[in-house]
Amino acid sequence: MKRILVVLVALILISGGAGTRAAERSPLRFTIWSGNQAHLELLNGIATAYKRTHPSVDVRFDVVPFGDYVQKITIQIAAGTPPDLGWLLETSAPTFINAGTVVDVGRILRRDQAYGFDDFSKRALQLWVRQDAVFGVPFSTSPFITFFNRDLFKAARLTAPDQLAARGAWTWETLRRSAYAIARSAGQGVYGFESVDGQGYDVRVWHTLIPIIRAYGGDAWEGGQCRFESAEAVRAVQFYLDMIFKDRSVVPPGEQGDFFSGRAAMTMNQLSRVSKLEGAKFAWGVAPLPSGPAGQVAVIGQAAIVVFAKSPNRDVASDFLKFMTNTENTVKMAKFFPPARDSVLKSQEFLTANPVVSPAQMKIVADGIRTGTVLPNHANFPRMDAGARPVFDRLWRADADVPAVLKGVCDVLRPLLKD
Amino acid sequence: MRRDRETAWLRRGAWYVALIILSLPFVFPFLWMASGSLKTPAEIFAFPPTLIPDRWNWQNFIEIFRYQPFARQYANSLYIAALVTLGTLCVSAPAGYAFARIRFRGNTVLFLLLLTTLMMPAEVTIIPNFLFMKLLGLINTHVPLILLPILGANGVVSTFLIRQFFLSFPQELEDAAMIDGLGRFGVFWHVAVPLVKPALGAVSILTFLYSWNLFLEPLVFINDLRLFTLPLAINNFADAYGVPVWHLQLAATTLSVLPVLAVYVLAQRRIVDSFVLSGMKG
C-alpha cells in the first residue's frame, strides 16, 4: 500500500513538473484552430523567420478545437491569461470589437509603407475596419462557390454550370432546372442539390438562405431594419422551398445526401472543401454562386488575425501581426488560405497554389474574394441566431406559410437589431 | 428423452438469438465506427451504407500518428486515467467505508453535503475552477486533470457507490474482527475491502472511463498540443474550418476504445468473482 502511494505521489510530481517545464520563458501565445501539421509547419516557419530579425521573440501556436474556440479564449481572457494573438472568425468580429477585446492596429499597419495596407481589398476589410481603426487583418477570405458533379450533369445531358457561368447564364432558375432534371433521371438516392455541409436546416441556415435572398435583391437586415419580411426575401425563400417540396430535388430535412460521396449533383461551399474530393470517384468542377433577378452575388467567409487587448505584449504582438500579413508571408499562406491582398490574388503563385484546382477555377475564387461580402453580422448575432433558428425551423414543411414565418423571424430580430 | 433434449436446445438457441437481437442497437454504431476507421472520407457517407469497407485502408492508422503527436497524447490519457483510477480508489474507498460504518458527528450531514457536488453542471463551475488553478500556477499542466476527477463529481459517485455496498452487508464479520483486536484501519484493509471487490471493480471501470472521456477540463486547462488528451486530440482531426476529417477521427476513436475495453474485461473478473459469502450463511 505504501509503495503504491509513493509511486502515485512521484507520478503526480513528475507530471506537474513536466507541465510547468514547458512554460519557462514566456513566448508570444497565438491561438489557432487548425491542428494540421502542414499548417503548423507553415506558421512555425513564419515565426522562425521573424525570430531572425527579432531574436528575443518566440511565438507559440496553441491549437484550440474550432467548435470550442470562442469558449476557450473568452475563459482565458476573463481569467486574465489571454493569448497575445489569435485567429478570429467573422461571426465573432462585431462582438469582440464592440467589447473592446481586440487592439486597433491601424496606425502600425498604415505607418509602414513597405507593408502596403492599400493592397488589401476594401470589401474584404469591411468587417474589421471602423473608420480609421483596424481591429484585425483577414488571413483567410474564402468565397462560397458552387461545386458540381460533372458526371451527373453529363449523364443527364445538361450543360455544366461553369460553362453556363462563362456565358452569363448561370442563374437560380437554371440551377433549379438542372437539379430537377438530375434528381428525376439519376435514380434512387441521388439528389440535385445539397445545402452547405448538409446542415442547411440547422447550423447553416444563414449560409443557405442569404445567398439566394441577396440574389433576389433582399438581405437579412440593413441599417438596423429587419428585411426578412420584404417581398424579395419572401420570393427567394419560397423559390427554395419549392425546390425542396415541389421539385423534390433538394436533400430534404432529416435526410443525408452528401455531395462529396456523389449523392448530390451540386452543393455550395468554400474552397477548403476541395480536400474532401481526394479520391472522389467522379469528375467535378466549380462555378460561382448563381445569379438572380438582382444580379451576381458573392458571399465570403472570413477569419482574421487579431491582437488581444488584455495581452501584456501588445506592441510586440502587433508587430508580429504586421509581419505575418505582409505580402511575402501572405503569398506563403495563400497555399492554404485564400488571401485578401489584390496583388497576391492576381499572382501566378495564387492561381497555381492548389494542385487539384485549375487556374481558371482559382480565378473564380479570386473574383469572389474581390467582390464578395460576408454574411450578415451584428454584435448581437449569437442571440439573434439562438432566437431566429427555432422560427426558421417552421419553414421546412411542405405547407409552410413563408410570409408568416419570415415575419416571425423579424419579430425576434427587431429588438436585438436596435442595440 | 430425445425430445426433452431438443427443446432444451431450442430454448438455448432462442435465448442466444434474443440476446443477439437485443444487442444490435448497442453494437451496430460501434461496428460502424470501427469500419469507418478503414474507409476513405467519401465512403463513410456513401449510400447505401456499407459495413465492410471497399478497401481496408490501414494507412489511416498510420496517418493519425503523423497528423499530430498522437502517440504522446494517447500516453497522456493513459497515465492520467490510471492515476485518477488509483487515486479515486484510495480516496473513495476509505471515505465510503467511513460513511457506512463509523459513527462520527455529522456523518449523514457531511455525506449529503458531498452529494451536492453532483448538482451543479461543470460548464458553470469550470470558470471559478480555472481561476483557482491559475492562482496555483497549474494551468497547462496535467495536475487539474488528475485532481478534479478524484475530488469532484466522479469521486463523490464512487464514494456513494462504495458506501452503498458496505451498507448492504451485515457488520458481523467486521465487529468480530474489531473484538479480536484489529484496529479500525486493519478491519478496513483486511476485512472490509475484500468484501466490496465488486464495487471496487465497478468504480475502477466507471472512473477510468470518466477520465478517459473528459473533454471540458482538458479543453480549458491545456494549451500545448503535446499535453493534449485523447478527446481533444480526436477533436483536432479537423480542417482549418472546423470540419472533421472523419476517417482519421474514426480511426483514432477506434484505437482509443481498446484500453477501456481492456479495463472493462479485467474489472469484470473482479466483479464476477464470488468469494466471501459462503462464510456468511446462517
Added chain:
Amino acid sequence: MSTGPLILPRRARGRAFFDALHGYVFIGPQLLGFFAFVLGPLVAVFVFSFQDRDLLTGAVAFVGLKNYREIFADPLFYKVLSNSLVFTAGLVLLNITLALTLALLLSGSFRGVTTFRTVFFASVVTSAVAWAIVWRFILQGQQGVLNQFLEIVGIHGPNWLREPRWAMVSVIVARVLKNVGLNMTIYLAALKSIPREYGEAAGVDGASGWQVLRSITLPLLASTTLFVAIITVNGALQVFDHILLMTAGGPENATNVLVYYIYRQAFQFFQIGYASALAVLLFFVALGLTMGQWLLRGRSAEA
C-alpha cells in the same frame, strides 16, 4: 442484521471517540477536496448569480435579483425547464428498467456471458460523436434504417429528429442506449453480492422465478436502485453533448434543456451572471429531486 456498533461500556466510550477520529481521517481527503474544488465554485456561482457579469468585457455589476426576475418572466425558461424534467423522467425510467433487465439476463454464467456483457458495454465506449452520427443516420425520415424497417411491418415512421414531438423521444432513446451499460455494470456488481442461496432456497420452497425476482431480488436491490436513481437523475439533468450533437436544442426548442440553455448564455452570449442564476435554479431542482428520493427510501432499512 445490525447496522450500528455494539453497545459500549464506559471504557469503550474513549474508544468510540478514537474511532470517530478514524472516521474523520478516512473521509478527510475527500472532504478537503470538496471544500477546495467544489464548495468554492458553488459559492462563486451563487455570488455571480446576483451580478451582471460579462465574460468578454469583464464588466461586473451587482444587480440583486434582476437575473432571477428576468428568468421568471421569460417564457422560454419555462419551456426549457419542462423539457429538462420530461427528459430526465423519461431517461431515468427507461435507463433503470433496461439496466436492471440486462443485468438480470446477464447475471448468470452461461457460455459467452462475458462477451455479451462486453457487447452491451460497447456503446458506452463508442465516442459520443460517432454515436450521434450513426443515430442521426438511423433516424432519417425516408432513408433511415429505422423507418425502412418499420415500413416492412406497415408503419409509416415520422421524421424522428425533425418533428418536435418525436425529437425528445429520439434523443432519450439514443442516450439511454449509449449509457445503460454503466448502470448495468453497477447492477451486475450488486447482483453478484446477493448470495445465491437466497434465491435457491426460495426456489426449493416452490417459488417461481418471477416471484423470486419480485419478493427477494428486487427488495435486496432497493438501496442499489436508490443509488442508481440518484446518479442517473443528476446525470440526466446535465446531459449536454448529445443534445448539442443530435439536435442542437431544436427543432423549435423541443430539445432545449436547461444545461444547453445555460451553456449558450455563458459561452455564446457571455452573460455569466444570468447563466449562474440559471445554474442555481438547476441546482435547486436537482437538490429537490435528490432529497425527495433520499427521503422516500424509508422502506429499505439499510440505506
